[in-house]
Amino acid sequence: MKLDKPVTGGPCWTELGTSDLEAAKRFYAELFGWRAQTDPRQEAGGYTVAHLGDAAVAALSPLYQESQPVAWNVSFAVADADAAAEQVTAAGGTVLLGPMDVFDVGRFTVAMDPTGAVFQMWQARAFPGAGVFNAPGSLGWVELLTRGPERAVDFYTTVFGWSVNSSERYTQWGLGGEDFGGMVRMDEKFPPEVPPHWLPYFAAADVDATAAAATEAGGTVLMEPASVPDGPRIAVLRDPQGAVFGVYPAGAEG
Template sequence: MDFDKPVAGGPCWTELGTDDLESAKGFYAELFGWRPETDPRQEAGCYTVAHLGDAAVAAISRLYQESQPVAWNVSFAVPDADAAARLVEEAGGTVVVGPMDIFDAGRFAVALDPTGAAFQMWEARAFPGAGLLNAPGALGWVELATRDTGRATDFYTTVFGWNAESSEWYTEFAVGGQQFGGMADMGDRFPPEAPPHWLPYFAVEDVDTAAAAAVAAGGTVRTAPMTVPDGQRIAVLADPRGAAFGVFRPGRHG
């Protein structure tokens, strides 16, 4: 990721929805050194913000509804959530929640792109999003897995104004000339029932050490540590409740 603070159109926040809040707080605190702080207000529903030092870096929340899977979600910064929601609909996506105010923090919406991948949009007010990006323990890359890369590219470039640069096996996304994420075709790498999805990657000092630490803390390794063609080392892990996330050592984009 080429920026260390949120920018318009780029990823600004990531949030885990889980059915075991306490387990998640302990797992990620051990893995990334996060300091979780749970909002004491009853209406906040135990929403927990994880910090590195004084910087908010991610959130852990209870599931909002029974049909919601245990999974990480990615939010993109928008100047106007209502206008962005209209663009989503016009471009063939679906708005499934909101837009709605979240206290005085900002305005929020959840949407599905035309290929079925869920994502969130955040119009910042009192809360700008992550106070730190692309540093160890913080969000550093986001990746879309989908079965229709062409349709997804058309959608996101229309809604967020992204630039897309594609190779034979991967597409990189940028906003304002700054790269922040990519897209891969799901192909045969996923079972047919696996839905398209966004996956957050957290920066770490050492990918192999992080993978071992995740297993020791009760998680699993979905994709073993490997070095990709541009020289970065990555792995895909899952927490004890099965929520997948990636880790990587910042390289060309760090």
Template sequence: MKLTAPVPGGPCWIELSTSDVQAAKTFYAALFGWRCETDPREEAGGYTMAHLGDARVAALSPVYQPGQPPAWTVSFATGDVDASVAKVTAAGGSLLVGPMDIFDQGRFAVVADPSGAVFSLWQGRAFAGADLFNDPGALGWTELVTRESEPALAFYPAVLGWTVSASETYPQWGIDGADFGGARTMDETFPPEAPPHWLPYFAVTDADATAATAQSAGGELLMQPTTIPQGPRIAVIRDPQGAVFGIHRTEA
């Protein structure tokens, strides 16, 4: 990801909805060194900020509905949530939650693309988004995992103004040419019931060591550490509560 701060259309925040916030705090502290602080206000619903030093990098919260599976959600920045929601629905996507205001922090909505991949839109006010990208323990890449990439290549540029690389095997998303993610088409290695989704990747200094730490802390490796041709070394992990995310080795 070449982006180093939230910009319109780009990824700006990453949030975990989990069945056990306390256990997630312990797991991700062991994995990334996060320091977590839970908002004490009752109306905040247990919303917890994860920090690297003083930098805010992610959030953890209880699942919103009984039976909801734990999952990471990627948020993309917009100057006008309501206008972006209108673009989503006009392009064949759907509105799931909102739009609504979050205190004085900003305005958000949860939406899905035409294939059903869920993401959030964030209109920052007092809070623009993550303070850090690409450093070890912070968001480093966002990947759309979908069964058909071609419709997505039209949807996201129309909604968020993204640029798309010319690669046929792995198209990459960007803002004014600064790439921050890609699109992976599901193959036979994915179970038939796996839905399209957004997969966040966190930057790490050593993918193999981090993968081993995840296993020892109760996580499961869905993809063993693998070096991508002309790319980084990556792994995909399921945390102890079931949320899936990736890691990738930062460039030297």
């Protein structure tokens, strides 16, 4: 991700919904050195912000609904959550939750694109989003995995105004000339029960060492560390509760 701060239309935050909050805190503290701080207010429902130093980098929370999967979710910054929700609907997507206020920190919407991938939108007030990007242990890239890439391009360029940089191997999303994410077509290698989804990638000082550390901490390596042709070395991991995320070298964004 070449973006170094939240900007309108770009990824600004990532949240984990997990079945075991305390276990997730331990796993990610061991893997990335995160310091977890849980909001003590009852109405916050256990929402926990992970920090690197003083900077907020991600959130972890219990599952709030029985139908909610254990998964990482990606949020995109918007200037007006209500207007963005209307744009989602007009472009063929679905608003699943909100828009709704979250205390005094912002306004929040959960939506689904026409291909079935769920994402979130965040209108910042007191909280703009992640305080650091691309440093080891922080958000570094976001990737859409979908079975309908052409429809996805139409949708996201309409809703967020993203640029599209496509090659034979990969499609990248960008804003103002700065690429921040990509898209993968889900083929027969993906089991049919795996839905389209957004996958966050966290920057790592050493991808191979991070994959090994995830295994030692009780996680699983889904895709062994590998060097992408003309690209960085990446790995895809799964935490002990089942949430999937990627890692790639800090400094190799874009």
